[in-house]
Amino acid sequence: MSLEEPDDPLATRDVGVTEEGVDYDALADLLGDTVIDRESHVNAEGFVVRPDEVQDALFALRDEAGFDHCACVTAQDYDDRYESIYHLRKYDDPTQEVSVVVPSPKSDPVSQTAEPVYRTADWHEREAYDLVGIDYEGHPDMRRILLPETWQGHPLSQDFSGEEPQVVTLREHANPLADDKRSEDDPDTMFINIGPHHPATHGVLHVETVLDGEQIAHVEPDIGYLHRCEEQMCQQGTYRHQIMPYPDRWDYVSAGILNEWAYARAAEDLADIEVPEYAQVIRTMSAEMSRIAAHMLALGTFALDVFGDFTAVFQYAFRDREVVQDLLEDLTGQRLMFNYLRLGGVAWDLPEPREEFFEKTRDFLDDMPEKLKEYHNLVTSNEIFQMRCVDTGILPPEEAKQYGATGPVARGSGIDYDLRRDDPYGYYSELDWDVVTEDGCDNYARVLCRMQEVEQSARIIEQCVDLLEDWPEDERDIQANVPRTLRPDPDTEIYRAVEAAKGELGIYIRSDGTDKPARFKIRSPCFSNLQTLPVMSEGEFVPDMIASLGSLDIVLGEVDR
Amino acid sequence: MSSDNTRTTKHGAEIESTQEARLGEGVDSRFNSTLREAFGSTPFILTKFDQFMNWVRGSSMFMLQFGIACCSIEMIHTYAIKHDLDRFGAGVPRASPRQADVIIVPGTIVSKFAPRMKRVYDQMPEPKFVVSMGSCTISGGPFQEGYNVVKGAEEVIPVDIHVPGCPPRPEALIYGVAKLQERIANGESAPVTVKPYELEQFGDLEQDELVDKLADQIDEEDLVMRYNWSDSP
Numbered sequence: 001m002s003l004e005e006p007d008d009p010l011a012t013r014d015v016g017v018t019e020e021g022v023d024y025d026a027l028a029d030l031l032g033d034t035v036i037d038r039e040s041h042v043n044a045e046g047f048v049v050r051p052d053e054v055q056d057a058l059f060a061l062r063d064e065a066g067f068d069h070c071a072c073v074t075a076q077d078y079d080d081r082y083e084s085i086y087h088l089r090k091y092d093d094p095t096q097e098v099s100v101v102v103p104s105p106k107s108d109p110v111s112q113t114a115e116p117v118y119r120t121a122d123w124h125e126r127e128a129y130d131l132v133g134i135d136y137e138g139h140p141d142m143r144r145i146l147l148p149e150t151w152q153g154h155p156l157s158q159d160f161s162g163e164e165p166q167v168v169t170l171r172e173h174a175n176p177l178a179d180d181k182r183s184e185d186d187p188d189t190m191f192i193n194i195g196p197h198h199p200a201t202h203g204v205l206h207v208e209t210v211l212d213g214e215q216i217a218h219v220e221p222d223i224g225y226l227h228r229c230e231e232q233m234c235q236q237g238t239y240r241h242q243i244m245p246y247p248d249r250w251d252y253v254s255a256g257i258l259n260e261w262a263y264a265r266a267a268e269d270l271a272d273i274e275v276p277e278y279a280q281v282i283r284t285m286s287a288e289m290s291r292i293a294a295h296m297l298a299l300g301t302f303a304l305d306v307f308g309d310f311t312a313v314f315q316y317a318f319r320d321r322e323v324v325q326d327l328l329e330d331l332t333g334q335r336l337m338f339n340y341l342r343l344g345g346v347a348w349d350l351p352e353p354r355e356e357f358f359e360k361t362r363d364f365l366d367d368m369p370e371k372l373k374e375y376h377n378l379v380t381s382n383e384i385f386q387m388r389c390v391d392t393g394i395l396p397p398e399e400a401k402q403y404g405a406t407g408p409v410a411r412g413s414g415i416d417y418d419l420r421r422d423d424p425y426g427y428y429s430e431l432d433w434d435v436v437t438e439d440g441c442d443n444y445a446r447v448l449c450r451m452q453e454v455e456q457s458a459r460i461i462e463q464c465v466d467l468l469e470d471w472p473e474d475e476r477d478i479q480a481n482v483p484r485t486l487r488p489d490p491d492t493e494i495y496r497a498v499e500a501a502k503g504e505l506g507i508y509i510r511s512d513g514t515d516k517p518a519r520f521k522i523r524s525p526c527f528s529n530l531q532t533l534p535v536m537s538e539g540e541f542v543p544d545m546i547a548s549l550g551s552l553d554i555v556l557g558e559v560d561r
Numbered sequence: 562m563s564s565d566n567t568r569t570t571k572h573g574a575e576i577e578s579t580q581e582a583r584l585g586e587g588v589d590s591r592f593n594s595t596l597r598e599a600f601g602s603t604p605f606i607l608t609k610f611d612q613f614m615n616w617v618r619g620s621s622m623f624m625l626q627f628g629i630a631c632c633s634i635e636m637i638h639t640y641a642i643k644h645d646l647d648r649f650g651a652g653v654p655r656a657s658p659r660q661a662d663v664i665i666v667p668g669t670i671v672s673k674f675a676p677r678m679k680r681v682y683d684q685m686p687e688p689k690f691v692v693s694m695g696s697c698t699i700s701g702g703p704f705q706e707g708y709n710v711v712k713g714a715e716e717v718i719p720v721d722i723h724v725p726g727c728p729p730r731p732e733a734l735i736y737g738v739a740k741l742q743e744r745i746a747n748g749e750s751a752p753v754t755v756k757p758y759e760l761e762q763f764g765d766l767e768q769d770e771l772v773d774k775l776a777d778q779i780d781e782e783d784l785v786m787r788y789n790w791s792d793s794p
């Protein structure tokens with residue numbers, strides 16, 4: 001593990017930085033002999049790197065060119081080789097991107113691990129091993145992560161056949177009390193299972209916890225209990241229509257439109273589709289409504305986790321969610337799975353009569369300040385709440401970056417990173433709003449961050465409503481002209497992300513000239529954020545771990561995909 | 562007991578006892594309820610004990626707090642304000658399966674989770690009932706083709722009521738639960754279903770290639786479940 005920053009952080013981290021973006025030739029010089037080829041992806045240049053010199057290349061890029069954010073690791077299986085792609089960008093300026101492409105031979109798919117460079121690669125590489133079957137040399141803990149340990153084959157590799165029978169064990173849960181003592185040299189430790197069926201784990205998460213006395217000695221999230229093959233589903237669907245319903249089901253706490261936007265953005269940039277401005281405004285507005293609904297759920301369940309508040313805060317939060325869901329239902333026709341965005345626009349215009357919709361939205365926004373005040377009264381200024389949350393679950397910013405944390409989790413640790421502002425899309429750059437950051441690095445800061453983001457979202461919605469109200473009637477284009485069947489050029493690759501409710505939600509698509517993607521990879525913010533749980537909770541008590549888990553605000557649908 | 566000195570307020574109106582004020586003049590309308598009319602003058606009801614128990618059971622059900630996937634969000638909404646499932650005597654969720662009599666299965670079941678769900682179901686005391694919520698628990702729903710997805714809750718546990726939808730609206734879930742209560746009150750029991758996926762000890766599995774291969778990884782006594790995507794309906 002090398003978490004240390006270089007001695008002089010300002011000195012040597014700007015190789016390749018120019019006014020017009022990244023100078024890839026300078027980076028090529030920096031990488032020197034490790035590079036064997038260059039590729040061009042839609043979002044960035046890619047360097048093909050020798051499989052046994054991955055760490056050298058990544059260390060150089062991190063320490064000398066300042067690429068401190070390993071957003072995603074995509075693994076895929078070509079006819080003649082396996083390939084892992086490390087999508088790197090910078091926390092300070094996410095438009096500066098570079099891909100590091102590592103091929104490995106079909107017969108012996110091994111490449112060097114990136115874990116010492118970016119801690120987040122740990123889980124990403126395990127997933128790559130699990131689903132595609134690439135082995136990473138030097139990885140500290142190479143085993144399956146999403147599928148059961150006894151699974152046979154690697155489902156996203158070309159030679160997997162779904163016909164094979166499988167055997168799944170119920171081992172860990174057979175009797176958790178029978179085998180208390182996990183480690184031999186320290187017989188006082190006790191192993192407990194939290195989850196996968198547990199009210200505080202927000203779904204089907206399983207946390208393997210080892211206690212030393214009352215303190216947590218070791219904690220390890222065990223995921224995969226909701227691995228619904230989302231990537232396979234998207235690879236089977238056609239770009240134009242069949243993929244869009246699935247994003248709603250990644251982050252399913254009403255954040256559907258934000259997720260749809262992630263896919264829409266990637267596919268539109270891949271196929272070069274220009275979205276009309278009017279549709280952009282509608283997208284922006286509805287996306288922020290989704291964000292409010294998602295943050296409300298986070299708040300309500302967090303209050304429930306931390307001080308058992310099922311009666312007031314939880315119910316209030318759900319009352320407010322109902323209001324947002326009503327608005328979204330008027331707009332999209334569904335309460336939860338909106339399926340509202342289309343490539344090149346949105347499905348339909350605002351509901352008629354428009355005035356009524358605007359009035360309802362305005363009512364909601366007008367009530368907002370009062371409600372937020374109430375929440376602050378009930379939650380953030382609550383003494384029990386403060387005792388539970390202030391200074392617990394500390395996540396220092398350097399660690400957060402190492403683990404690729406984004407969204408409110410990163411912003412609660414003082415990392416000023418919001419793709420809506422830093423990598424603008426939609427209509428955000430035209431509107432007036434602020435990125436919220438908090439310096440507390442604790443559970444409290446993360447919750448505070450979400451609550452303030454709700455305020456900012458309300459501001460954005462308000463401005464969008466104003467704009468939509470005055471939009472001239474004959475310019476209300478909701479859809480660009482998109483061919484009936486989309487067939488992007490073969491071998492185009494793109495990684496694009498949006499700021500979803502939990503952080504950077506990125507999509508990698510590789511096309512092969514057909515109407516379906518050849519590889520569809522989802523970079524889920526929760527997956528990376530959840531990796532920080534051990535940092536936050538080791539050495540603390542179990543209830544603090546539950547609080548940290550709540551303040552991470554994970555959604556298992558998105559963690560496991 | 563009557564008293565002579567009736568108290569008056571400042572304005573001179575007589576104060577009645579709360580009870581008097583509430584009852585008002587004549588017989589309280591509560592005593593003329595439809596129930597009363599139905600029973601006539603006898604305060605006794607004759608019924609079979611079984612029927613009585615069924616009625617009681619249906620009128621007060623404890624749900625298991627059990628969330629899996631997207632449907633559970635709508636399930637929480639059903640419990641929460643506005644829809645408030647508690648109005649129908651279907652309780653506030655219980656966190657432990659030992660205290661619950663109904664399990665709502667809200668979401669996609671995948672191979673890794675199926676044995677755990679079976680376990681939770683087994684831990685519930687009899688009589689127990691299952692409401693399966695959403696298309697995922699009927700057939701696998703939108704994820705039916707997934708290599709890892711179990712095609713419906715009925716592959717693992719018996720189901721009393723299916724609520725279709727993706728996700729079903731809270732109203733639909735309430736209707737489903739109400740239907741279940743009606744069935745329970747009428748003493749109708751769950752249909753016995755075919756359960757292809759059962760928990761077994763590894764040693765009891767039929768020997769085949771896969772079992773041989775896994776023999777050194779799994780203990781004889783470990784509980785296991787077979788999963789076969791292509792063979793299940």
Ligand code: SF4
Pocket residue numbers: 249630631632633667668669694695696697698702703726727728729
């Ligand atoms: S039925 Fe639909 S909403 Fe429900 S869990 Fe399945 S995919 Fe999610």
